[in-house]
Amino acid sequence: MNITINKRQQDYITKLVKSGEYQNNSEVVRDAINLHRIYRETIIKDLREEIRKGWEGPISSRTIKDIIASKKKS
Template identity: 45%
Template sequence: MNVSLTKKQKEYIENQIESGDFQNASKLVRDALRLHETYRHRVIVDLKAEIEKGWSAATSNRNVKDIIDSKRQNKTG
């Protein structure tokens, strides 16, 4: 597998290795992927919870135009 990195990303990796936080680039990338997986899982869980709240909430009698108008009034008011 080939991965292209920006100059800034390469410098960051080099700095992390030089500081002793990581032994090599592979360990840093594995750690970054674990963090990314955890973050993505949390985002998905949060989105599912928000969707469930929407499905479980009472039905509104307002239409899309009413909601948009209400938001615009809140910004200017």
């Protein structure tokens, strides 16, 4: 597998390794991938919960136009 990273990302990885927090570049990338997985799983779980609340919640008298209009005002 080949992965391309930009200079800024490379500098960040190098900084983390030099700090002693990680032993090598691969550890940094593995940790980043694991954190990304956890982040995505959390976001998806939270979205599913909000959707469930919406489906199980009370029916609103507001129309889609009302909702959009209120968001445009804020």
